[in-house]
Amino acid sequence: MNHQLSDLTEEGLRAFVAEQLDRSRSRTVQLTDAVDTDDLVRQHSKLMSPLVWDYAHIGNQEELWLVRDVGGREPVRQDIDELYDAFMHARADRPTLPLLGPTETKAYVVEVRDKVLDVLDHVKLGGGRELVENAFAFGMIVQHEQQHDETMLATHQLRTGVPVLDAPEPPAGRRLARSEVLVPGGVFEMGTSVEPWALDNERPAHAVRVTPYVIDTAPVSNGDYLRFVVGGGYTDPKWWSEAGWAHVQKASLVAPRFWEQADGNWMRTRLGHRELLPLDEPVMHVCFYEAEAYAAWAGKRLPTEEEWEFAARFDPATGRTRRFPWGDESPGPQHANLGQRHLRPAPIGAYPAGASPLGVEQLIGDVWEWTSSDFKPYPGFRAFPYDEYSLVFFGNDYKMLKGGSFGTDEVVARSTFRNWDYPIRRQIFAGFRCARDPLPSELG
Numbered sequence: 433m434n435h436q437l438s439d440l441t442e443e444g445l446r447a448f449v450a451e452q453l454d455r456s457r458s459r460t461v462q463l464t465d466a467v468d469t470d471d472l473v474r475q476h477s478k479l480m481s482p483l484v485w486d487y488a489h490i491g492n493q494e495e496l497w498l499v500r501d502v503g504g505r506e507p508v509r510q511d512i513d514e515l516y517d518a519f520m521h522a523r524a525d526r527p528t529l530p531l532l533g534p535t536e537t538k539a540y541v542v543e544v545r546d547k548v549l550d551v552l553d554h555v556k557l558g559g560g561r562e563l564v565e566n567a568f569a570f571g572m573i574v575q576h577e578q579q580h581d582e583t584m585l586a587t588h589q590l591r592t593g594v595p596v597l598d599a600p601e602p603p604a605g606r607r608l609a610r611s612e613v614l615v616p617g618g619v620f621e622m623g624t625s626v627e628p629w630a631l632d633n634e635r636p637a638h639a640v641r642v643t644p645y646v647i648d649t650a651p652v653s654n655g656d657y658l659r660f661v662v663g664g665g666y667t668d669p670k671w672w673s674e675a676g677w678a679h680v681q682k683a684s685l686v687a688p689r690f691w692e693q694a695d696g697n698w699m700r701t702r703l704g705h706r707e708l709l710p711l712d713e714p715v716m717h718v719c720f721y722e723a724e725a726y727a728a729w730a731g732k733r734l735p736t737e738e739e740w741e742f743a744a745r746f747d748p749a750t751g752r753t754r755r756f757p758w759g760d761e762s763p764g765p766q767h768a769n770l771g772q773r774h775l776r777p778a779p780i781g782a783y784p785a786g787a788s789p790l791g792v793e794q795l796i797g798d799v800w801e802w803t804s805s806d807f808k809p810y811p812g813f814r815a816f817p818y819d820e821y822s823l824v825f826f827g828n829d830y831k832m833l834k835g836g837s838f839g840t841d842e843v844v845a846r847s848t849f850r851n852w853d854y855p856i857r858r859q860i861f862a863g864f865r866c867a868r869d870p871l872p873s874e875l876g
Contacts, residue, residue, distance in 0.1 A: 437566050437628045445557055449570045450549065452843060456577040457545065459772065459841070460490060463584045464534075466596040472534045475527040477590040479859050484534055485516070485526045486580050486587075491541035492516040494548055494573050502569050503551035508544055519820060563817055571629030571843075572817075578841035585772060585839040586859050588703055589690070595704030602769055602838075605712050605779025608649050613790050614874055615739070617644040620746045621753040622738060623810050624848045633822040634848040636812045642742045644875060647735055648865040650780045650793050651801060652726065655711030657718070658698060660726050661687050671729045676721030679856055689717040689858040703775055712779040714799045714863045720831045720855035723802040723864035735867035737805035737832045737850075744796070744835070744847045747789045756847055757788035757795050763842045768797035771841045777863070778838070796845050799863030800833040807832055807852040825852060837861035 440448060464472060464487050472484045481489075492512060499505045514520050515529055532540060555564060563569045588597060618641070624630045625637040666686050669677045679685070690701045691709065698709040718726075727733050735743070745753045754760060758767050767786040769778040777798040787793045795801075807830040815823045830852040836845035839861050853860060 442557055445567055446552055449552055449567045449574075452574045453545070453548070453552075453570070456574050456581065456841070456843075457541075459581045460487065460577060460584075463581060463588065463597075466588075467591070469534050471591060471593070473527075473531075475524075476587050476592075477859065478524045479857075480583070480587045480590060481523050481526045482531070483584055483587055484537055485529075485531055486584050487534075488512070488532050488537045488540060489516040489518065490577050490580050491537070491544045493576055494541075495544045497569050497573055498548045498551055499544060502555055502564055503547070505547060505551065508547065509540060512540075566628035568629060569817070572631070575629065575631070575844050578844050581772075581841070582837070582839040582844075582861075586861065590859060591704070593704060597703055597775055599773065599775040602774035602776065602778035603782045606781035606784070608781050608793070610791075611649055612646050612868075613649055613743070613792050614870060615642070615645050615647055615743055615790060616748060617642045618742075618746065618748070618751075620742050622741055622848075624846075627755070627846060627848060629843070630846065630848060631821060631850075632814065632816045633807075633809065633850050634846070635814070636810060638811050640738050640742070642738055644870050645735070645739055645867050646870050646874070647739065647743050647792060647867045648732075649791065651714035651777075651799055651863045651865045652723075653711060653780050654700075654709050654713050654715050656730075657688065657715040657726060658709065658711065660729050661691075663729075665725060665729050671725040672721065673724060675855070676725055679719075679721050683856070685722070688715060688722065691717075710776075710779070714777045714780065714794070716777055716799050716837075716861055716863050717858050718802075718863060719858045720802045722858075723862075724804070727864075727866045730866055732866035732868040734802060734804040734864060737803045737834060739867055740795075740801065740803050740834045741847060743790060743792045744788055749789060754789075754847070757792065758786050763796060763845060768794075768836075768845070769838045770797040770836060770845050772839055774838055776838060777861075795835050796847065797836050797840065798838055799835075799861055800837050800840075800851055801835045802862060802864040803832045803834060805832045806830065807850070829854065831855045833860075833862055 464483055473482050475482050495508050557564050557567050619639050621637045622640040623634050623637045665671055692699050699706055700709050724734055744757050747754055763770055768783055783794055806828045807826055809826055833851040
């Protein structure tokens, strides 16, 4: 998916949208067909909805925006709108609702999709209506489904039982020539005003000045993080912020989520597989406070959102801001670990073709990366097409994550994409890399 969507003919754009809708639905079906009816309706964690709620919610959003709004068609199931409104019911309460059963849910989403494809065949994609310019509403719905697919993958991680998902192993890693990169700083264009399917909080593009800093070449690995764990990092308050230390004590944290010690070995559970902790993979399932504490222990800090995006997009040779670390082309399997192609983060050094011009690697895919920044609007922000996507979340409660994980689809994994969550959240596929201020000697 690229910003040359506007170069497609209307029929070419329709074909592209149909392909993206089909691709996202195939993934949803894979995630829901993999488990039995009991697992579909069960709540596997208070943090997550039952899988069957996500499935029907995907269909309901598609009906609201594409059947009713874009298409101007009669409602399919207006009676269930409130049940699947994410703002009406907390996740913990959703199992108590009179939800559609699995069979009814499948029939509903199929009926909605049939109507959506008919709308796609007939609606004019443009004509001055912002919602359909470059098929924006369709792109928004494709991204919504893919985001819920990643949420459902996280639900699979929280589910107990035998493994039900399968995928090939990621490519092998390699030893990196250096562990850090000096970023010279400068002015770059953060965000976007031209990416046709970018969501409101990514807009508009605006100039940001970044002072020089040093950033890790790769995400922090399990092996790196293990040294913090065995070195007493979770028992020494000096590495933790006040809020972080309070959370460690309240939640009795001793290691990343899904880690455990057994017979002298560190193990982790991953999508039903209990395995030796792979030391060369990026650490995952750590909250913001854990990332922040590790960085302090390592004599560093977390990068700001601006520093992360500068490292990912700025080309010092041309002074230009790229779409992706490797250039403007959409992600391929040689660039990044995305889209559930592999069911784990790839080892450090697995994607040399995905490096930024500065030599920073694995910025896209593998694990979401915590930054030190709060979720704030960009200058000139405008909520579109509804307040509940971004506007209601702005403030100091949420921390920004960048880059996407192995469970993030390429249609979402833009360098400009902004993810946010509470600083205590660990069920998401999140890790981090560190940054620091340069020494005077490094600035020459």
